[in-house]
Amino acid sequence: MKHVKLLYFLFFTFIFLIRFSPIVQAQDINQRIQETGAPFTYVLDTNSISTNPISTQTLNKKNGWTLLAEDDTAHPFKGDVVFLNDKIAVIVRQKSHGVEIYSLIDGQSARRATLFAQTSSPETLSSLEILENNPGAVEIKANYKIISIGLRLTTGERSLEILPSVETDRLRIESLCEYVIVPDFFSDDMVFSADAFDRDSIRLPTAKFFLQAIHGGDCMMMGVWESDEQNTRLILSGSGAARKIEATEIECKEGRKIWLALMENANLWHCANKQTIPPSIGENWSPPFSANWRMNVLQNGGMAKSFPFSEPSLQEQAQASCLIYPIDRDRATPLTTICPIDIMRNTLGVGPCQYILAAEGLGSDANPTTEQVTEWVERQFERKRETRYKDQIIVQFTAMTNLLTETEKRIERYQVLTNELSASCQNEARAHPQMASAVPPLLAILANIDNAILSKRDARKSPQYAVQLSDQIVSLIGKEDGLSVCQKLGDQLRAIGLAQDSTLSKCRMMARWFLQNCWMIAERTPEVSATMEKVITHAENLLKSKP
Amino acid sequence: MRRNVRLISYAIFTSVIFLLGSSLLYGLELAELSGEIVFSSNRSGSWRIWMIQADGSNLRQLTDGKEDENDVDPAFRKDGKEILFTSTRGESVGIWKMSINGTNMERICDGDQAEWSPDGNKIAFRREESIFTRDLISNVEKKISPDDWPHCSGPAWSPNGKTIAFACRWDEENALFTVNADGGQPVKVYDKKGACEPHWSPDAKLLVYETETHICTIQPDGQKNRLITYWGGIQRYGQWSRDGNHLVYCQGVSENGPWELYIVPSGGGTAVRLTEGDSDMNPDWH
Numbered sequence: 001m002k003h004v005k006l007l008y009f010l011f012f013t014f015i016f017l018i019r020f021s022p023i024v025q026a027q028d029i030n031q032r033i034q035e036t037g038a039p040f041t042y043v044l045d046t047n048s049i050s051t052n053p054i055s056t057q058t059l060n061k062k063n064g065w066t067l068l069a070e071d072d073t074a075h076p077f078k079g080d081v082v083f084l085n086d087k088i089a090v091i092v093r094q095k096s097h098g099v100e101i102y103s104l105i106d107g108q109s110a111r112r113a114t115l116f117a118q119t120s121s122p123e124t125l126s127s128l129e130i131l132e133n134n135p136g137a138v139e140i141k142a143n144y145k146i147i148s149i150g151l152r153l154t155t156g157e158r159s160l161e162i163l164p165s166v167e168t169d170r171l172r173i174e175s176l177c178e179y180v181i182v183p184d185f186f187s188d189d190m191v192f193s194a195d196a197f198d199r200d201s202i203r204l205p206t207a208k209f210f211l212q213a214i215h216g217g218d219c220m221m222m223g224v225w226e227s228d229e230q231n232t233r234l235i236l237s238g239s240g241a242a243r244k245i246e247a248t249e250i251e252c253k254e255g256r257k258i259w260l261a262l263m264e265n266a267n268l269w270h271c272a273n274k275q276t277i278p279p280s281i282g283e284n285w286s287p288p289f290s291a292n293w294r295m296n297v298l299q300n301g302g303m304a305k306s307f308p309f310s311e312p313s314l315q316e317q318a319q320a321s322c323l324i325y326p327i328d329r330d331r332a333t334p335l336t337t338i339c340p341i342d343i344m345r346n347t348l349g350v351g352p353c354q355y356i357l358a359a360e361g362l363g364s365d366a367n368p369t370t371e372q373v374t375e376w377v378e379r380q381f382e383r384k385r386e387t388r389y390k391d392q393i394i395v396q397f398t399a400m401t402n403l404l405t406e407t408e409k410r411i412e413r414y415q416v417l418t419n420e421l422s423a424s425c426q427n428e429a430r431a432h433p434q435m436a437s438a439v440p441p442l443l444a445i446l447a448n449i450d451n452a453i454l455s456k457r458d459a460r461k462s463p464q465y466a467v468q469l470s471d472q473i474v475s476l477i478g479k480e481d482g483l484s485v486c487q488k489l490g491d492q493l494r495a496i497g498l499a500q501d502s503t504l505s506k507c508r509m510m511a512r513w514f515l516q517n518c519w520m521i522a523e524r525t526p527e528v529s530a531t532m533e534k535v536i537t538h539a540e541n542l543l544k545s546k547p
Numbered sequence: 548m549r550r551n552v553r554l555i556s557y558a559i560f561t562s563v564i565f566l567l568g569s570s571l572l573y574g575l576e577l578a579e580l581s582g583e584i585v586f587s588s589n590r591s592g593s594w595r596i597w598m599i600q601a602d603g604s605n606l607r608q609l610t611d612g613k614e615d616e617n618d619v620d621p622a623f624r625k626d627g628k629e630i631l632f633t634s635t636r637g638e639s640v641g642i643w644k645m646s647i648n649g650t651n652m653e654r655i656c657d658g659d660q661a662e663w664s665p666d667g668n669k670i671a672f673r674r675e676e677s678i679f680t681r682d683l684i685s686n687v688e689k690k691i692s693p694d695d696w697p698h699c700s701g702p703a704w705s706p707n708g709k710t711i712a713f714a715c716r717w718d719e720e721n722a723l724f725t726v727n728a729d730g731g732q733p734v735k736v737y738d739k740k741g742a743c744e745p746h747w748s749p750d751a752k753l754l755v756y757e758t759e760t761h762i763c764t765i766q767p768d769g770q771k772n773r774l775i776t777y778w779g780g781i782q783r784y785g786q787w788s789r790d791g792n793h794l795v796y797c798q799g800v801s802e803n804g805p806w807e808l809y810i811v812p813s814g815g816g817t818a819v820r821l822t823e824g825d826s827d828m829n830p831d832w833h
Contacts, residue, residue, distance in 0.1 A: 039774075039815035136773035155815065156777035331800050335778040335809075335818060342779040349741065349759045383593060385615035385635075 029062045030107070039086065039155040041138040043068040043130060046079035049094045054080065056109040059089055059102060073130040081128055083138040083151075087158050088262060090151060092142050097123050098174075099142065099151065101160060103219060103262045112219060112262055113175040117149040117168045118249070158338050159224075159261035159347060168252040172235075173223065173260065176215035177245045179271070179323055180234055181296070182206050182512075183340060185355070187505035188306045189296050190513070191323055194236055194243045196302045203519040204232040204248070205512035208348060208355075211340060212248065213269045213323065220263045220325060222340055223248065224347045226256040261343045265289065269325040287324075290332035291339055296323045303513070368399035370466075370497030374490035377473060381483040390477050397470035400493075405463040407500045411453060414507040417542040418449045421514070424538055428531045435528050438521045442535075445514045452506035459499035469493050508543075515539055575793070575812055575819050577603045582789050583647075584832050585609070585630055586808060587619040590825040596621045596632050596649070601788070601795075601810070601832065603821055609649035612636060618643075623833040624663045631670060633659040642672055656681060656688075664704050664728075671702035671711050671728075678702045678713050680728065691730040701744045704728065705767075706751045712736070712767070714743035714756075723756055725767055736769045744784060748791045748813070755785040755794055755813075762796050764813070775815045787813065788832050795821065795830045 029044065045066040046054070065082070068075050080093040089102040089109060099115040123144035131150070132139040139152040150163035164171060182190040182205060190205060204210065207228045212221040223232075235247040250258055267288045287293050293309035298321045309324050326333075328341040344355065373396045380386045380393060422443060429439040469489050476482035515536060522532035580601035588597045594617035596610040609630070610618045620633040627647065634643045637654065642661040645652045655661075658679065661672035671680050671691075678692040678699045691711060692699040698716035705711070705728075712725045715733075722738035723745050736745075740758035747754055753764045755775070762776040762785040776782040781799040783806070788794070794813050797806040798820075806826040811818040 038812070039777075134771065134773075136771060154777075155774045157774065329779050329800055331805065333779060333800075335780075335798065338779045345760050345781070383615040388615070 029065060029067050030060075032067070038135065040135045041085045041133075041153055041155050042083065042135075043072075043075075043133050043138050043140070044082040044084075045075060045077050046082060048079045050080055051095050053096075053100050053111065053114075054082075054091055054093070056102065056111060059091075059109045060107065068130075068133060070134050073133055075130065077128060081140060083140060083153055085153055085155055085157065087156070087264075088153060088160060090140075090153060090160060092125065092128065092140065092151070094125055097125060097144060099149070101260065101262070103264050105264055110219070110264075112214060113173055113221060113260065115149075115162070115260070116172040116174070117144070117147050117164050117252075118170045118172050119147055119167060123147065157346070158263060159222075159259045159343060162258045162260065163255075164252040164258070166254045170233075170249045170251050171258055172247050172249045173212075173221075174247045175212060175221060177212040177221070177248070178215055179213040180204065180245065180248060181211040181213065181323070181325070183209070183211060183294075183327065184306070184505055184509050185327070185341070186501050187509045189294070189304050190302045190509075190516075191296050191298055191304045192234055192245075192302045193298075194238075194245050197234075197236065197520065199520065199523055200236050200246075202234050202236070202523065203516070204234050205516040206232045207512075209340075209344065210248065211325070213271070213325065217270060218264060218266050218268055220269055220340075222259075222261040222263065222343050223250055224259040224261070224343060225250055226258075226348070227253055229253065230256060230258075259343070259347045261338070261347075263338050263340075263343075265337065269323065271321065271323050273321040285324075287326070289326075289334055289337055290330055291326035291337070292328040292330055293324055294327040297321070298323060302516070368396060368403050370400060370404070370493045373397065373400040374493050378483070378487055378490050381476075381486045386477045386482065390474070393477070394474060397474065401463060401467045401470060404466045404496065404500065407504060408460065408463050411460075411500065411503055411507065413542065414449055414504075414511065415453055417511065417539065418446045418453075420542070421535065421539055422446050424535055428528075428535065432528060432531050434525065435531060438525065438528065438532075442514060442517055442521075445510055445517060449507050449510045449514075452503055452510065456499045456503045459495060460503060461496050466493060466496055511539065511543055515543075575810065575817055577601070577810065577819055577821065580788070580793065580810065582833055583623075583627070584795055584808070584821070584830050585621040585623060585647075586822075586827050586830040587621060587632075588822075588825060588827045590827070593617050594619050596630065596645075597827070598647070599808075599822065601821075606822070609647075610634075610645070610652075611649075620660055620829045622662045622831045623647075624667045625665050626667065627833040629667075631655075631661045631663060633661065642670065655683070660701055662702055662704055665706055665708045671704055671713075673700055673702065676700070678711065678726075680711070689730060691726055691728070693733065696733075703746045703754075705747050706749060710767075712745040712747065712754055714745065716743075723754065723765075736767060737765055737772060746786055748787050749789065750791055753813075755787060757783050757785060757796075762794065762811075773815070775813070776811060776818065778818065782809075784829055786831050793832075795832050797828050797830070 047064055047066055080091060082089060082091050087104055089104055091100040101113045102109040102111050125142060126145055127143045129141040131141055137154045142149050147167045148165040152161040180192045209222060209224045214221055230251045230253055233249040237246040238244050265288055270285050295307045295309040296304040298304050326339045329339045377393055380389050425439045425442050429435045469492055473486050473489050476486055518532050518536045522529040582601045583598055584601055585598045587594050591608060593614055595608055596618045597608050599606045616636045618632050618634045622631045629644050630647055631644050639657055640659055642655045642658050643652055644655060658672040658674035661670045663670055668684060669680050669682050676698050677690055679688050679690050681688045696715050700714050702711050702713045709728055710725050711728050714721050714723055720738060721741045721743045723736040723742045724733035725736060726733040742756050742758055745754045745756045754767055755764050760781050761774055762782045763772060763774050765772045781802055783797045785794045785796040792813055793810050795808055795810050798809045799806045804826045806828050807823050808821040808827045808830055809818045810821055
């Protein structure tokens with residue numbers, strides 16, 4: 001009996017040790033992660049310093065690594081630092097100033113990117129601090145000679161939060177990127193491939209995010225940053241067939257976070273390149289999950305025409321190269337699938353509508369768009385409570401028509417920008433003959449802004465007309481059969497809002513395209529760079545000025 | 548000898564359970580869940596109070612009314628015998644109570660977002676963006692949010708009845724606070740990512756709350772903030788199961804819905820859909 005008790009004690013002690021030991025070795029780490037089943041973030045010490053990036057096999061096995069206990073923030077690292085959740089692993093190596101990022105998919109890893117916090121000279125790691133270590137989040141601060149970089153990974157999320165120190169100039173992201181996409185939720189995207197430019201470094205016309213289509217088609221990476229004053233660059237290298245996207249760079253600003261998100265799914269993005277890939281690849285492809293998929297028909301130099309994707313629409317683009325990716329979820333999108341708009345909400349905290357209004361200086365808490373207000377008013381009519389809520393209906397309509405007025409003013413500002421920039425370009429061309437060949441393409445872009453404004457002028461009506469429509473709806477309050485008339489008038493108001501959104505998006509996109517071309521001219525032709533800078537500053541000031 | 552065999556068998560059995568226990572906790576089968584979940588839904592037209600068993604069975608509508616009347620924000624009394632809710636019945640938005648079969652409706656006072664005290668004798672609620680308590684026996688009301696605090700919302704009574712958690716919005720940011728149930732200076736719990744809608748766990752060790760996009764838990768002292776949902780779309784209105792092992796919440800495609808109810812282990816894990824069709828919001832679990 002004594003032996004049985006001893007056996008019982010030893011057995012329980014053994015079980016307890018393997019279950020709760022803070023330091024777990026080798027494959028026990030993976031076993032423990034699987035056993036808990038709960039979402040997690042963990043920090044590990046590899047116990048040896050690696051001079052090369054850690055292989056995916058080594059990361060999968062974790063042999064000889066030490067798993068730090070929860071809240072252990074004073075661990076003296078013998079090797080390199082690994083921290084992870086169930087979707088992303090981040091490795092900070094002692095012998096590298098790069099931070100390596102891996103996707104984790106069903107227990108296997110895939111190296112996706114390396115981050116470099118850049119200053120004027122390269123630096124190696126000098127020290128590491130663990131700021132937070134628990135199943136909810138891990139935060140690590142990597143200190144280099146001059147700069148430091150904060151890295152935060154939260155349970156279950158697909159994005160790494162990055163906070164570079166004030167001395168950091170820019171964050172360089174190296175990956176096997178095939179396309180860089182600058183999405184626009186209401187207008188056309190811009191899509192840049194390695195052969196888009198002949199320069200090796202070019203500024204990108206981004207606002208606060210870009211997407212990268214990673215080689216293989218199963219991964220898209222999204223970079224998000226907090227300020228539209230943070231510029232970005234595309235770094236290219238090689239020539240001919242060897243030309244490739246080397247990296248992207250995001251400018252750092254004091255106290256501004258940057259996020260890097262990895263979206264993973266088999267066939268997540270697809271390029272139907274009819275000229276270089278057997279057509280059957282494009283024809284056989286179909287979206288791997290339900291979502292709002294966007295198809296970009298690629299044009300020269302990064303321009304694209306964007307459409308909601310449907311399989312017949314792919315067939316129609318027989319001779320064009322098309323890039324297809326999921327932009328937003330729908331009701332049938334799997335819960336665990338993340339789209340770019342999800343990442344935008346999770347990082348910047350706003351959806352597309354608030355984003356475009358905020359970008360144009362028109363954002364507000366109330367967000368009284370024609371869509372929202374007319375839908376709410378129609379609901380009051382449907383439920384026959386429009387009389388009770390008459391005052392609120394008037395308040396809502398006032399806010400809505402004010403927004404329509406401000407938006408129309410913003411569109412007029414684009415018209416002014418176009419006229420002023422056209423004049424400016426022509427003046428500079430007259431004063432500097434070397435600018436002559438560069439100016440016509442710029443004027444063509446400006447003409448496109450003009451066209452966008454003019455083509456929807458009728459559809460946008462006028463703010464005064466919108467006021468008349470809303471007054472007519474208010475006059476229906478208390479009348480029999482008011483709902484059907486209210487809906488017809490509501491449709492007209494929604495059409496005005498839609499035309500404004502579309503015009504504003506096209507203007508903004510073309511203005512960014514104009515800047516992109518100015519940057520290229522300035523970099524390609526140094527003798528006109530000073531002149532182009534004047535045009536660029538003029539355009540940027542007009543874009544930034546709020547109504 | 549038989550005793551020894553029994554002991555060893557017991558040791559092996561308990562060890563296996565001990566090892567597997569946590570993983571069982573994070574797996575989720577609706578059929579294993581008990582209790583009732585009350586929520587508001589527009590599945591029959593206007594917003595009404597509905598109830599469903601936590602295992603997904605016996606979906607039924609509790610309230611009905613005129614087309615222009617809406618009932619939202621239901622909350623169980625701790626003994627599960629009565630439900631508070633907010634309704635537009637009558638002339639102004641008000642707090643109502645009813646039996647759990649939808650009978651014996653009674654208007655209590657103006658206000659919304661009401662929740663019972665643990666003993667069922669008081670309610671905490673919002674009126675004109677301030678937080679009040681009301682004694683249901685004496686009808687005496689007390690304002691417990693400071694006079695100069697704007698935009699207070701979502702009061703939640705702690706299980707011991709001594710503290711109330713709520714949210715307050717300052718300029719652009721929401722923050723979570725706790726305050727003595729008799730009033731006093733609120734203490735900040737957390738002020739990032741639009742935190743609001745707090746609810747206490749049954750053991751009072753955690754608050755569940757929502758950010759702009761996700762459901763999180765946090766200790767009342769502001770420590771151990773943890774993301775519980777991290778799916779695409781929007782997650783709102785987290786509420787605890789009676790045993791504190793699970794959370795029910797609303798999942799929306801975007802900020803504008805439509806909303807469906809899901810259940811997730813309270814330590815995080817796989818979520819399971821409870822309802823679908825139209826929009827279901829504001830769940831409470833008894």
